[in-house]
Amino acid sequence: xxxxxxxxxxxxxxxxxxxxxxxxxxxxxxxxxxxxxxxxxxxxxxxxxxxxxxxxxxxxxxxxxxxxxxxxxxxxxxxxxxxxxxxxxxxxxxxxxxxxxxxxxxxxxxxxxxxxxxxxxxxxxxxxxxxxxxx
Numbered sequence: 001x002x003x004x005x006x007x008x009x010x011x012x013x014x015x016x017x018x019x020x021x022x023x024x025x026x027x028x029x030x031x032x033x034x035x036x037x038x039x040x041x042x043x044x045x046x047x048x049x050x051x052x053x054x055x056x057x058x059x060x061x062x063x064x065x066x067x068x069x070x071x072x073x074x075x076x077x078x079x080x081x082x083x084x085x086x087x088x089x090x091x092x093x094x095x096x097x098x099x100x101x102x103x104x105x106x107x108x109x110x111x112x113x114x115x116x117x118x119x120x121x122x123x124x125x126x127x128x129x130x131x132x133x134x135x
Contacts, residue, residue, distance in 0.1 A: 003074040007083045015064040037110040
């Protein structure tokens with residue numbers, strides 16, 4: 001079997017496994033964060049969490065598939081490792097950027113929600129005062 005094909009197969013196996021692992025980890029641990037962002041609405045948190053995971057899979061697996069193509073021919077074992085390290089390094093960077101982007105956006109939403117909650121007075125109005133008619 002051609003070493004380039006072996007490099008492709010190993011790249012795909014590792015990239016897909018990493019994408020699935022990161023998505024599951026983010027989904028499991030991000031649910032609590034989403035509940036806080038969405039003020040305890042569990043159904044909405046689950047729905048948003050699922051949508052984020054689907055989007056994460058689509059973007060990252062699409063990138064993995066597009067980045068599979070290589071114009072260089074792998075001729076020896078060293079070439080396999082060099083090709084894999086470059087491709088997997090870029091995939092890991094993309095996964096990290098996607099993760100940080102999600103956290104940044106959710107944190108902005110959370111901050112806005114906290115600010116809105118702080119603007120509501122802790123005690124409702126206790127009475128009504130008639131406006132004065134003259135000075």
